Amino acid sequence: MIWSEVVAAxxxxxxSALLVIGGVGxxxxxxxxxxxxxxxxxxxxxxxxxxxxxxxxxxxxxxxxKLGLIFVFLLFTSPTACHALARAAxxxxxREPTQAEEEQQWxx
Amino acid sequence: MKHSxxxxxxxxxxxxxxxxxxxxLLLGLGVVSVLFTVLLARRMRVIDAESHPLxxxxxxxxxxxFLIKEIVLSNAQVVRLIxxxxxxxxxxxxxxxxxxxxxxxxxxxxxxxxxxxxxxxxSIDAQDLLVHALTKETAQAVIEGQLDLRVxxxxxxPT
Numbered sequence: 001m002i003w004s005e006v007v008a009a010x011x012x013x014x015x016s017a018l019l020v021i022g023g024v025g026x027x028x029x030x031x032x033x034x035x036x037x038x039x040x041x042x043x044x045x046x047x048x049x050x051x052x053x054x055x056x057x058x059x060x061x062x063x064x065x066k067l068g069l070i071f072v073f074l075l076f077t078s079p080t081a082c083h084a085l086a087r088a089a090x091x092x093x094x095r096e097p098t099q100a101e102e103e104q105q106w107x108x
Numbered sequence: 109m110k111h112s113x114x115x116x117x118x119x120x121x122x123x124x125x126x127x128x129x130x131x132x133l134l135l136g137l138g139v140v141s142v143l144f145t146v147l148l149a150r151r152m153r154v155i156d157a158e159s160h161p162l163x164x165x166x167x168x169x170x171x172x173x174f175l176i177k178e179i180v181l182s183n184a185q186v187v188r189l190i191x192x193x194x195x196x197x198x199x200x201x202x203x204x205x206x207x208x209x210x211x212x213x214x215x216x217x218x219x220x221x222x223x224x225x226x227x228x229x230x231s232i233d234a235q236d237l238l239v240h241a242l243t244k245e246t247a248q249a250v251i252e253g254q255l256d257l258r259v260x261x262x263x264x265x266p267t
Contacts, residue, residue, distance in 0.1 A: 018183075018187070021187050021190055022190075025186070025189075025190035028190060029190075029197065030197075031199065033240050034197055034199045036228055036240075037186055037225055037226050037227075037228065037242040037246075038186070038190060040186065040222075040223075040226070040228070041183055041186050041225050043223075043225075044179050044183060044223060044225060045179065045180060045183040045225075048176075062128050065125050066125065066126065069122075069126075075172075075223065076219075078223070079218075079222035079223045080219070082222050082228055083219075083222050083228065083229055083230070086222075086228045086229075086230045086240060087231055090230045090231060096199055096201065096240075
């Protein structure tokens with residue numbers, strides 16, 4: 001095993017762990033808006049680590065450049081999707097639950 | 109004009125990276141499609157300093173480095189909140205004022221806020237951003253306006 005594969009493995013494992021954590025967050029957080037933030041972890045760091053890990057597997061080839069491009073496009077598209085969701089909920093009148101309701105949910 | 113040339117160069121680079129062809133015939137077809145695309149974009153009048161902010165290039169690259177550091181830090185914050193069994197989250201909306209004067213600057217700022225986990229821009233109205241934050245700590249960075257200060261300002265007026 002060469003060092004670049006070791007680095008790739010570490011990055012991919014970290015990325016997968018973050019995906020699981022993001023999933024846990026989606027389930028654990030109590031309300032629409034707070035769940036959006038858990039999704040943000042998957043969108044940014046988990047995806048970034050995955051792409052970096054794959055780039056280490058490819059080595060210095062065109063494939064790695066394409067992975068870099070995917071990351072740049074993600075930086076543009078994922079906040080747009082996230083904002084669209086949040087704005088749709090806001091415009092539709094979804095309100096933030098009060099502190100008491102929130103804590104009740106969080107205890108469950 | 110310089111925007112058209114830079115768009116053509118950018119498209120050519122993109123075409124080659126995505127295809128990887130080196131045969132003269134295919135390269136020729138690539139050149140034709142790049143020129144056709146630039147021509148179309150010119151006729152649609154979508155090539156300007158806003159859609160293709162050349163004057164911000166270096167500022168944007170420096171900003172991205174800072175933004176990626178910021179994304180990693182706030183990711184760590186949110187991951188800690190998800191994993192710790194006793195963490196209190198306090199989702200709430202905050203209104204913040206931005207110093208950005210151009211639409212481009214405001215868009216960059218709003219997207220950056222959404223991109224950092226823990227804060228999402230919900231709506232924007234002139235200089236007011238409505239931001240949803242997961243906790244007081246994640247809101248703090250937005251209220252202090254560190255991102256706002258770093259957004260590359262228009263050094264020269266768009267022409």
